[in-house]
Amino acid sequence: MSISVDAYVSGNRQRFLDELNAFLRIPSISTLPENRGDIDRAAAFVAASLRGAGLENVEIISTSKHPLVYADWLHAPGKPTVLCYGHYDVQPVDPVEEWRSPPFEPTLRDGNLYARGAADDKGQLLTHIKAVEALRAVRGAPPLNLKFLIEGEEEVGGESVARFVAENAGKLRADVALVSDTSMYADGMPSLCIGLRGLVYMEVEAFGAAKDLHSGNYGGAAPNAVFALVELLSKAKNRRGVIQIPGIYDDVEPPSPAEKESWARLPFHEKEFLKREVGAKALTGEPGYTVLERIWARPTFEVHGIAGGFTGAGAKTVIPSRATAKVSIRLVAKQDPDKVITAFRDFVRKKTPKGIRTEVRVLSASPAVLVNPGHPATDAAAKAFEAVFGKPTAFIRSGGSVPIVGDFARHLGIPAVMMGFGLPDDGLHGPNEKFRLENFYQGIRAVARFFEEYGQ
Amino acid sequence: MSISVDAYVSGNRQRFLDELNAFLRIPSISTLPENRGDIDRAAAFVAASLRGAGLENVEIISTSKHPLVYADWLHAPGKPTVLCYGHYDVQPVDPVEEWRSPPFEPTLRDGNLYARGAADDKGQLLTHIKAVEALRAVRGAPPLNLKFLIEGEEEVGGESVARFVAENAGKLRADVALVSDTSMYADGMPSLCIGLRGLVYMEVEAFGAAKDLHSGNYGGAAPNAVFALVELLSKAKNRRGVIQIPGIYDDVEPPSPAEKESWARLPFHEKEFLKREVGAKALTGEPGYTVLERIWARPTFEVHGIAGGFTGAGAKTVIPSRATAKVSIRLVAKQDPDKVITAFRDFVRKKTPKGIRTEVRVLSASPAVLVNPGHPATDAAAKAFEAVFGKPTAFIRSGGSVPIVGDFARHLGIPAVMMGFGLPDDGLHGPNEKFRLENFYQGIRAVARFFEEYGQ
Numbered sequence: 011m012s013i014s015v016d017a018y019v020s021g022n023r024q025r026f027l028d029e030l031n032a033f034l035r036i037p038s039i040s041t042l043p044e045n046r047g048d049i050d051r052a053a054a055f056v057a058a059s060l061r062g063a064g065l066e067n068v069e070i071i072s073t074s075k076h077p078l079v080y081a082d083w084l085h086a087p088g089k090p091t092v093l094c095y096g097h098y099d100v101q102p103v104d105p106v107e108e109w110r111s112p113p114f115e116p117t118l119r120d121g122n123l124y125a126r127g128a129a130d131d132k133g134q135l136l137t138h139i140k141a142v143e144a145l146r147a148v149r150g151a152p153p154l155n156l157k158f159l160i161e162g163e164e165e166v167g168g169e170s171v172a173r174f175v176a177e178n179a180g181k182l183r184a185d186v187a188l189v190s191d192t193s194m195y196a197d198g199m200p201s202l203c204i205g206l207r208g209l210v211y212m213e214v215e216a217f218g219a220a221k222d223l224h225s226g227n228y229g230g231a232a233p234n235a236v237f238a239l240v241e242l243l244s245k246a247k248n249r250r251g252v253i254q255i256p257g258i259y260d261d262v263e264p265p266s267p268a269e270k271e272s273w274a275r276l277p278f279h280e281k282e283f284l285k286r287e288v289g290a291k292a293l294t295g296e297p298g299y300t301v302l303e304r305i306w307a308r309p310t311f312e313v314h315g316i317a318g319g320f321t322g323a324g325a326k327t328v329i330p331s332r333a334t335a336k337v338s339i340r341l342v343a344k345q346d347p348d349k350v351i352t353a354f355r356d357f358v359r360k361k362t363p364k365g366i367r368t369e370v371r372v373l374s375a376s377p378a379v380l381v382n383p384g385h386p387a388t389d390a391a392a393k394a395f396e397a398v399f400g401k402p403t404a405f406i407r408s409g410g411s412v413p414i415v416g417d418f419a420r421h422l423g424i425p426a427v428m429m430g431f432g433l434p435d436d437g438l439h440g441p442n443e444k445f446r447l448e449n450f451y452q453g454i455r456a457v458a459r460f461f462e463e464y465g466q
Numbered sequence: 467m468s469i470s471v472d473a474y475v476s477g478n479r480q481r482f483l484d485e486l487n488a489f490l491r492i493p494s495i496s497t498l499p500e501n502r503g504d505i506d507r508a509a510a511f512v513a514a515s516l517r518g519a520g521l522e523n524v525e526i527i528s529t530s531k532h533p534l535v536y537a538d539w540l541h542a543p544g545k546p547t548v549l550c551y552g553h554y555d556v557q558p559v560d561p562v563e564e565w566r567s568p569p570f571e572p573t574l575r576d577g578n579l580y581a582r583g584a585a586d587d588k589g590q591l592l593t594h595i596k597a598v599e600a601l602r603a604v605r606g607a608p609p610l611n612l613k614f615l616i617e618g619e620e621e622v623g624g625e626s627v628a629r630f631v632a633e634n635a636g637k638l639r640a641d642v643a644l645v646s647d648t649s650m651y652a653d654g655m656p657s658l659c660i661g662l663r664g665l666v667y668m669e670v671e672a673f674g675a676a677k678d679l680h681s682g683n684y685g686g687a688a689p690n691a692v693f694a695l696v697e698l699l700s701k702a703k704n705r706r707g708v709i710q711i712p713g714i715y716d717d718v719e720p721p722s723p724a725e726k727e728s729w730a731r732l733p734f735h736e737k738e739f740l741k742r743e744v745g746a747k748a749l750t751g752e753p754g755y756t757v758l759e760r761i762w763a764r765p766t767f768e769v770h771g772i773a774g775g776f777t778g779a780g781a782k783t784v785i786p787s788r789a790t791a792k793v794s795i796r797l798v799a800k801q802d803p804d805k806v807i808t809a810f811r812d813f814v815r816k817k818t819p820k821g822i823r824t825e826v827r828v829l830s831a832s833p834a835v836l837v838n839p840g841h842p843a844t845d846a847a848a849k850a851f852e853a854v855f856g857k858p859t860a861f862i863r864s865g866g867s868v869p870i871v872g873d874f875a876r877h878l879g880i881p882a883v884m885m886g887f888g889l890p891d892d893g894l895h896g897p898n899e900k901f902r903l904e905n906f907y908q909g910i911r912a913v914a915r916f917f918e919e920y921g922q
Contacts, residue, residue, distance in 0.1 A: 167780075207682065211781040220745025225768045226663065226866020228743070229796055230760035233750045236769045236791075237699070244700030247693070249819065287684070289676025292821035294689045304686035312681045313692045314784050315775030320792060325667040325829045327794060327866075328770050335692075336776060338783060340685055363705065365748035373781045410682020410783070 014148035015458045019140075019451050026140055027123075029059070030450065033098075033132050034116040034125040040076060040099035040166045049162050052098040053077045056160050059136070063143035065158060073170035076162030080181075083142070083156045089465050090387070091155035093184035093424070095414055096135025096191065097164035100127035101439045108441035121447055128445035129436040134190040135160060137431060137453035145458050153465030157184055161414075164191075168413055175417045186387035187418045188460070190453065192430030195406050196277050197446075200395035200456075202388060203428035205265075205306065205407035206415060208341030208378040210350050211314075213371040214239065214358060215334045222319070225327040233365030236318040236333040242368070243335060245361050246311045251295045253311045255339075255357045258350065263343040265307045265407075269383075272405060273302045306407035309350075310340040340409065347375035376416045381425045387464055391427045394459035398452055429460065470604035471914045475596075475907050482596055483579075485515070486906065489554075489588045490572040490581040496532060496555035496622045505618050508554040509533045512616050515592070519599035521614060529626035532618030536637075539598070539612045545921050546843070547611035549640035549880070551870055552591025552647065553620035556583035557895045564897035577903055584901035585888040590646040591616060593887065593909035600914050609921030613640055617870075620647075624869055631873045642843035643874045644916070646909065648886030651862050652733050653902075656851035656912075658844060659884035661721075661762060661863035662871060664797030664834040666806050669827040670695065670814060671790045678775070679785040688785050689821030692774040695789040698824070701817050702767045702793075707751045709767045711795075711813045714806065719799040721763045721863075725839075728861055729758045762863035765806075766796040796865065803831035832872045837881045843920055847883045850915035854908055885916065 019026070038052035039045040053070050056079045060068050065081035076099065084091070103113040103126050111117035116125035123133070138158070145152050159182065161171035175182060195201040218235035219228075247253055265273070280301055284293055295304040304310075318333025320326035339350055355370050362368045381388060383405050392403040408428075415426045431453035437443045475482070494508035495501040509526050512535045516524050521537035532555065540547070559569040559582050567573035572581035579589070594614070601608050615638065617627035631638060651657040674691035675684070703709055721729070736757055740749055751760040760766075774789025776782035795806055811826050818824045837844055839861050848859040864884075871882045887909035893899045 209682075209783070211783070218746050223744065224866065225766070225770065225794060225796070226665075226864065228761065229766040229768050229865055230751045230764050231739075231749045231757045232744045233746045233748070234768055236772050237703070240696045240699045240769060240772070241703075241705065243693070243696045247697075249697065283687075288679065288688045290674050290689045290821045291823060292689070293687045294819070294821045295686045301687045305684065308686050310681070310685040312685050312690055312783075312785060313696060313775065314681065314782060315777040315786065316692050316696070316772050316789070317777040319769065319771030321771040321773040321790070325792065325794075326770060327665070327667070327768075329768060330771065333772065334777070336781065338681060338781075340681070363750070365746045365750045367747060408682065409685055410680065 015144045015455055018144045018147050019454050023451065026451070026454070027447070030123070030133055030136055031116045033136065034127055035114055037114045038099050038162065039102050040163055041102060049076050049099065053079050053162055056098050059139050060158055063139045064146045065142065065156070071174070073174065075170050078162070078171060078174055079158070079160040081158040083152055086152065086155045086465065089154040090185040091157060091183070092461065092464065093157045093159060093182060093187045093418070094138040095159055095187055095189050096138065097131045097161045098135065099162040099165050100130070100132070101165050105441060110442055118447065122444040123447050123450070124442055124444045126443055128443055129432040130438040130443065131164065131191045133445040133450050134431055134453065137190055137450065137457050138188065140454045141457035141461060144454060145461060153462050157182060171414060172417050176421050179421050182422055184422065184424055186424055187415070187426040188457070189412065189415060189426050189428045190430055190457070191412065192408060192428050193432035193434050193436065194430060195404050197433055198399065198401065200399040200401060200403040201406045202391055202395065202403055203408050203430065204381040204383050204388065204405050205343070206379045206411055207409050208345065208347060208376045208416070209338055209411045210341065210347050210375045211336070211338045211373040212354065213334060213336055213373060214242070215332060215369045216242065217332050217367045218365060219329065219331045222331050223329040225329045228329055232329050233363070234329045235366065236330045238363040238366040239316070239318065239333040239335055241363050242358065242361050243313055243337070246357070250297055253309065255311070255353050257353045258309060261344045261346065261349070262309060265303070269405070270303070273300070276302065276404060276406070278302060305409040307342050309342055309345060311337065313337050341378045343378050343380045345378060347377050351375060376411055376413060379415050379419055385425055387425065387427050390463035391429050391460045394456050394463050395429065397459055398456040427460070429456065431456070471600045472911055474600045474603050475910050479907065482907070482910070483903070486579070486589055486592055487572045489592065490583055491570055493570045494555050494618065495558050496619055497558060505532050505555065509535050509618055512554050515595050516614055519595045520602045521598065521612065527630070529630065531626050534618070534627060534630055535614070535616040537614040539608055542608065542611045542921065545610040546641040547613060547639070548917065548920065549613045549615060549638060549643045549874070550594040551615055551643055551645050552594060553587045553617045554591065555618040555621050556586070556588070557621050561897060566898055574903065578900040579903050579906070580898055580900045582899055584899055585892040586894040586899065587620065587647045589901040589906050590887055590909065593646060593906065593913050594644065596910045597913035597917060600910060601917060609918050613638060627870060628873050632877045635877050638878055640878065640880055642880055643871070643882040644913070645868065645871060645882050645884045646886055646913070647868065648864065648884050649888035649890050649892065650886060651860050653889055654855065654857065655860055656855040656857060657860040657862045658847055658851065659864050659886065660837040660839050660844065660861050661799070662835045662867055663865050664801065664803060664832045664872070665794055665867045666797065666803050666831045667792070667794045667829045668810065669790060669792055669829060670698070671788060671825045672698065673788050673823045674821060675785065675787045678787050681783040681785045684785055689819070690785045691822065692786045692789040694819040694822040695772070695774065695791055697819050698814065698817050699769055699791060699793070702813070706753055709765060711767070711809050713809045714765060717800040717802065717805070718765060721759070725861065726759070729756070732758070732860060732862070734758060761865040763798050765798055765801060767793065769793050797834045799834050799836045801834060803833050807831060832867055832869060835871050835875055841881055843881070843883050846919035847885050847916045850912050850919050851885065853915055854912040883916070885912065887912070
């Protein structure tokens, strides 16, 4: 069966590429109002593609922002249902002068297809649709039930899809979600992401004097909002990188010994990571944990931005009256976002320096997501991945969050198979984004194989 | 003699006001290129005014930016020479909608003359010129030798006058400088400022990763430049406000017991200061020192501004690769700016967190200035002030810097009499700047009296 899918994919290489190119030529940048028409064109492209693959009940669903595309095929009674997710919107292209070929004119160089959205996420979402097409062509019908939900706001917060999932649990009922919006751990290494960190994102603002004051006339007696915020934030971690917010580590569940062992076998090279990816003088973080543990399985406190006082050219001797910082706490398994927010608010209240008033505003909060590697869909995906790529599947985690995975867990009660075909150097969100063309074809084969395995 | 000056000033009230109004109508905003013609008109006004008062060798001196005006009268052999300083340029007027009357249409309300530059510094510099005019009118000639140096860049850094002073020590030779660009301590209270803090103004920049990184993928292992700068700066003071830079207090000379006693007698009300001037929840600063001691006689460390990472609306999960802060250390008597800079550089180098590179850039450095209250010119000024205002002269300091006073000390080796007639609520640099009209007339009388006292 899978040989037939292989052959079908091989026989349709050029047409699949042409279709992907047509999709990539639509500049569906979700953050720019002037591209609103392209958003609609991209949604229509997805709908047509789904229809072409034999999906039914194809709908373009209006939202308060960008349309969702829904489709299903539900004629495999007794078989599980997979909810396929993807997004047709893309990031802006700045700085456009750094692109070697225009971002919306897909260009093949050295086996890579360069275009905005090639890996994130147009090329990857198309693997799901083309897998269905291939399965129908070679066996007449998909081996299980399918639902598709494709959104157009992933790069701008994904509010509409979150609301739709919350309000349409019945329509979206499924056994597992399939999300192809991540990368493989390394070139040629099939990898399933089975854990994501959660995220609490907050703003902290400090207020001192009623207005900015002259540091000659008041320096030494008036509170300085910038320095107060600096003092406050500095207390959130000690110099070894251990978070000092009381209780923050209470509910942290460590990875199992088996998981830790498998991470130790991954081709991770700390020196290369420091040199090629980070480019700093040294790595930092909690002592006693490997880099992968620190990124995948430990909570973090980061300051994402800070602003206050005079920051123009030259000198201005002002005592700033206010200052703001954006901060986040990444969460790992078993940590409750609300409990963490309360702990942070308490910390800020207790550490706010004299003469200063502080405010904490929560911008978003989502828990960590962990998928049991023993789940049947995960097993099926691992087998499919291994069969197509010829190497054992690695079970990895990601230090980031994929909010939709949290929404599926929360509202539909289902886990997600995160089966990504991107590579770590695909340059998502930056100039010269690419997708390895071979990974596009192998991705189609792997998704089809996953449907077959899971449908057995 | 001084009765005659009194009478001359009284008899010329309207003409003096008309002349001041004409001066104030010139919008000589030094920072705006479109007002360059007004700068020249203001310089010409000053030159004409000096000639009218009988000064000689009046010159408008071109510089690489705004012209200086020089004049002298040197026909009192055996008598001291006073170098009178002032500036004809003014601050911008934003927010112009907050002015009750147009900033360049001087308007009298309740005995105050409202206009940009009324107190800072056109009204005050005119007291020097009118004092000379009055003395010539009532006694035929000034009682001592006079030089005038008036600049047009005080509000934009004063580079030209600083260079001119450095390069023309011979031409500017004098026994003392007279600077009327400060305020009286309180309404009706003659006050001489005999101490200014120095200032070392620096930028500190922290560099982490080669570029901004995603906090999901790298958080826990990659250094964060914003957090590193926060950590570093937080160590500059302890939570009681004591500076932690090693050696920073080594050379600090405390005020004499007599000076401290006189400060204790000043009408300073801490609660009012907190409520009306600062408007914060509490005052801060080193324990064990009064507010005036903290502002006038203690070094400070302030962060004037900080910037790094994402500070727009919403959330971006970036690990910032760089961050910058503007910081200053105010200096008091006996502290050497170079020694302080070295101490700060050492501190930054030692406290720079792991994985981070830091840079310190010095933007300016000037030492504190102290005038011995026993200097004959200071005595003369104090007597003159007291005679005209009918109250004893208070000897105060200022926590700020007046760079020209440092230039006079450094290049000419002379102290400055800082005899100001402004009031603390004159609103310099803000909307509705004013000058108490009576202080203009009393200022003319006090300056004339100072020339007489010092010429004896």
